[in-house]
Amino acid sequence: MYSVSVAGAAGVTVDNMPYSIRSKVSANRNHPFRSKGITSEAQAHAYGDLVMHAGHVSLNDEIGELRMHKNALVWNLNADTSELKKQEGAGSEEALDAQGDPRFLSGAIDFSLARMGFLKRCFKDKRISSGDTLECQSADPALLSHAFELHSILKPRNKPEWTLKTDTLSFSSVEECTFWYDLISEMIRSQSERPKKLLVFVNPYGGRRKAEYIYDHYARELFANARIDTKVIVTTYAEEAKDIMTTTNLSLYDGVVICGGDGFLNQCINALLSRPDRDLFNTLRFGMIPGGSTNTVALSVHGTDDIVTSILKIIAGNRQPLDLCKTTTLHGDHLTYSASMVAYGFYAEGVNKAEGFRFMGPMRYDVTGFEQFMRLNAHECIIRFKRAAPRTKATAIGTATATATAPAANNRPGHKQSERAHTRSASHLPSSSPTPTRTHTSDKFSHLMARSAETILPASETTPSEQPSHMNSPDLSQWMGGGANPHLCLRGCKSCLPDPPHAVPISSVRRSESSNSLRSLNLGTGDCSHKENGSATRKPKTSILKKVMSKRLTSTKSKSLGKQGSHGHSRTQANADTDTAIFVARDIADDCAETADQQNATDDDVQLKAHSDHTTPDGIATLTQSDHMDHTAITATNTDGSAPGDASREASGLALDHTTVSSVDSSRTVPAVGATAEPLEESEGLTFSDIEEGTDADGWEVRKGNFIAINALSMSCKHPKSVNGMAPFAHLSDGTMLLVMVRQCSRPKYLKHLLTVQNPKANHFDDDVLEGANVSEFEVKAISKPSVWMADGEVIEGITDVHCSAHYNLIHYFGSRPAVPPPTIPSSVFRDKSREYP
Numbered sequence: 001m002y003s004v005s006v007a008g009a010a011g012v013t014v015d016n017m018p019y020s021i022r023s024k025v026s027a028n029r030n031h032p033f034r035s036k037g038i039t040s041e042a043q044a045h046a047y048g049d050l051v052m053h054a055g056h057v058s059l060n061d062e063i064g065e066l067r068m069h070k071n072a073l074v075w076n077l078n079a080d081t082s083e084l085k086k087q088e089g090a091g092s093e094e095a096l097d098a099q100g101d102p103r104f105l106s107g108a109i110d111f112s113l114a115r116m117g118f119l120k121r122c123f124k125d126k127r128i129s130s131g132d133t134l135e136c137q138s139a140d141p142a143l144l145s146h147a148f149e150l151h152s153i154l155k156p157r158n159k160p161e162w163t164l165k166t167d168t169l170s171f172s173s174v175e176e177c178t179f180w181y182d183l184i185s186e187m188i189r190s191q192s193e194r195p196k197k198l199l200v201f202v203n204p205y206g207g208r209r210k211a212e213y214i215y216d217h218y219a220r221e222l223f224a225n226a227r228i229d230t231k232v233i234v235t236t237y238a239e240e241a242k243d244i245m246t247t248t249n250l251s252l253y254d255g256v257v258i259c260g261g262d263g264f265l266n267q268c269i270n271a272l273l274s275r276p277d278r279d280l281f282n283t284l285r286f287g288m289i290p291g292g293s294t295n296t297v298a299l300s301v302h303g304t305d306d307i308v309t310s311i312l313k314i315i316a317g318n319r320q321p322l323d324l325c326k327t328t329t330l331h332g333d334h335l336t337y338s339a340s341m342v343a344y345g346f347y348a349e350g351v352n353k354a355e356g357f358r359f360m361g362p363m364r365y366d367v368t369g370f371e372q373f374m375r376l377n378a379h380e381c382i383i384r385f386k387r388a389a390p391r392t393k394a395t396a397i398g399t400a401t402a403t404a405t406a407p408a409a410n411n412r413p414g415h416k417q418s419e420r421a422h423t424r425s426a427s428h429l430p431s432s433s434p435t436p437t438r439t440h441t442s443d444k445f446s447h448l449m450a451r452s453a454e455t456i457l458p459a460s461e462t463t464p465s466e467q468p469s470h471m472n473s474p475d476l477s478q479w480m481g482g483g484a485n486p487h488l489c490l491r492g493c494k495s496c497l498p499d500p501p502h503a504v505p506i507s508s509v510r511r512s513e514s515s516n517s518l519r520s521l522n523l524g525t526g527d528c529s530h531k532e533n534g535s536a537t538r539k540p541k542t543s544i545l546k547k548v549m550s551k552r553l554t555s556t557k558s559k560s561l562g563k564q565g566s567h568g569h570s571r572t573q574a575n576a577d578t579d580t581a582i583f584v585a586r587d588i589a590d591d592c593a594e595t596a597d598q599q600n601a602t603d604d605d606v607q608l609k610a611h612s613d614h615t616t617p618d619g620i621a622t623l624t625q626s627d628h629m630d631h632t633a634i635t636a637t638n639t640d641g642s643a644p645g646d647a648s649r650e651a652s653g654l655a656l657d658h659t660t661v662s663s664v665d666s667s668r669t670v671p672a673v674g675a676t677a678e679p680l681e682e683s684e685g686l687t688f689s690d691i692e693e694g695t696d697a698d699g700w701e702v703r704k705g706n707f708i709a710i711n712a713l714s715m716s717c718k719h720p721k722s723v724n725g726m727a728p729f730a731h732l733s734d735g736t737m738l739l740v741m742v743r744q745c746s747r748p749k750y751l752k753h754l755l756t757v758q759n760p761k762a763n764h765f766d767d768d769v770l771e772g773a774n775v776s777e778f779e780v781k782a783i784s785k786p787s788v789w790m791a792d793g794e795v796i797e798g799i800t801d802v803h804c805s806a807h808y809n810l811i812h813y814f815g816s817r818p819a820v821p822p823p824t825i826p827s828s829v830f831r832d833k834s835r836e837y838p
């Protein structure tokens, strides 16, 4: 980014020069290229030899090419570049003399709107036709050869929309002109973050089915002028983007851009993370040109769903790390990753039903939302969640740096696993995580780092006091995990954490274990999570993995027993260390199991063995990891040869059954929404009434009852109808998500809640029907009347019981947070009519 003072625009941030498009065509900043019915994006400014870019023009749906030829501007209708080249070589241009009209000749070679209108009339009158070439001599070639156009991006401080600005710079000599042209070109080239090659997927099916139009009329020209090479694929079937994403060599691209909605983006993200070389997520960026129904991700990240803003952020090469939520079954079978929202109940059912009303466009959500409201189903379930402690940049930097300076012993060859485990535990989980983080990394050091980080970090550009007064309500701290001062995720956000200095391994994606996991509950409700379907029917994990998981249970035995009153002693240090090793082992095995179905790792990979230093009284954990991150195997055996975990299950008194992973009854069908599960009284093991609300032995909080909606939001989830979003204070990259639980209530109360969500001046967390918690993990087990789950607007078929965990900075997005809060008036209410697509 460079700040260059140009004539009449002092201090403008010059971000992109090679545009050949001028926004003066339209007074409407959001649609700079639309005016008077002419969909022309052509403002070809050809100045002598310094033709910046000719670009494409469209006139009456005809595509043409503008270019300079011997000091004359040539407009060749319907000619593609190869055709032009051929013509040039053969010198066979057939010029149509348009000199008869003085308007055409008088204004030099600036094809302003009037001239485009004139050309349009010519076209209509059949004075010119497709394939004709127009030639026009410059009125003042001497002047024009000493000037060029500078195109810059304006980033207003008082609104989130970015706009284009064009300045014509004239110089007194060709030398001076060339000097500045070269200098600015060099400055632009030195912006290393700008993408050079993009893979673009256009979904002609999503939203109002205008994605192709949006891409052609907004993005194509801008990308071409910014010299970004694009491979554009307009999808022809639902899973095409996923198929291409899993087979294409993505290392050729700087980013994947979708022109569509959140569901389409979700598909591409999941496709990347399912690849063997998914480490690409460290470098590859995702971008979104809003072309779907809600475009929540673009709205939440940029603060606006303005198409031009999204495109300009891609061109500028902005990089915004995003947390993802990973959803698995309670048994750990991977389901999906989501960037914005995971929902159960009200919203998920609404989205599910809305699929049948796609022809209505975004309005389908209103229709099904109304139907949902009239039904107002509540779903009986148990929710367990682990609150995330408020994090600050300071503490995060402390842990990240502490990680980077891990003890040298871990860096020695053959100790690769320990190193990985260390990295993960220290930097990618919320600090409140009870997982086996290496707390032995000097607390004093972390403390010092935290202090120094506080000193060096720039203050947030937007302090809470600058935000609207209703955003500072002290009541809001109740759902922030207590203590944190809630503030919006704006530029310079204080809660979002800096990207760690090291690459984030995918294996940072982990879930923590707790002995009271809901999967261990056998309430006789029928496990609805195992319907045969795409992702839900993944192969069960290896028996080795089961052993390790059971091993983990064994190690937590004393804790469980303590709860039961059989043994009151606390765990020994040896046991705690074993936990660490086994936990790490389980984590790697998780990765292994996840990737096993998606790839066949080559057998000739060099295997590195890392043996855990920790020997337990009842077992040894052995890790075997290949050089390749995803080629990992793991073994764990009890010294007595028995199946690990059996003892713990017997002793704990809970019907712990982690081994059901391999004994899933795949013939089970999913209960229909609203169906009642088996009565609890007749079930084996625990009954629903045995579960108590409050905090369990693992420190997780438990809620039970009838819930209308359970939503987990990784970002503010702004929506055209909810200008602040469902979670106004959620953050893009703080490693947490906001869990929102809406209990059963009367229709008027729920209506009030829905209206409050839409009211930008109200705080819907004041509603007593709702409880919010900033969490790092949660799990839900349906008891009766099971509903459906949805991730980023895509329904997860056949799943009712899930485990979700927040994962810090898992992908990078072409975007940046806005500097200012969203306007207080919902854009949907006063939407500028000119923003509607034709």
Ligand SMILES: Nc1ncnc2c1ncn2[C@@H]1O[C@H](COP(=O)(O)OP(=O)(O)OP(=O)(O)O)[C@@H](O)[C@H]1O
Binding pocket: 203, 204, 205, 206, 207, 208, 235, 236, 237, 238, 239, 259, 260, 261, 262, 263, 264, 265, 267, 291, 292, 293, 294, 295, 296, 792, 793, 794
């Ligand atoms: N050519 C196609 N034909 C049919 N379906 C498609 C095609 N291309 C993509 N899809 C599917 O369309 C679905 C919805 O797309 P998208 O998310 O872009 O729109 P949306 O659902 O209207 O918007 P939003 O998610 O913002 O509400 C995706 O799940 C995707 O798999």
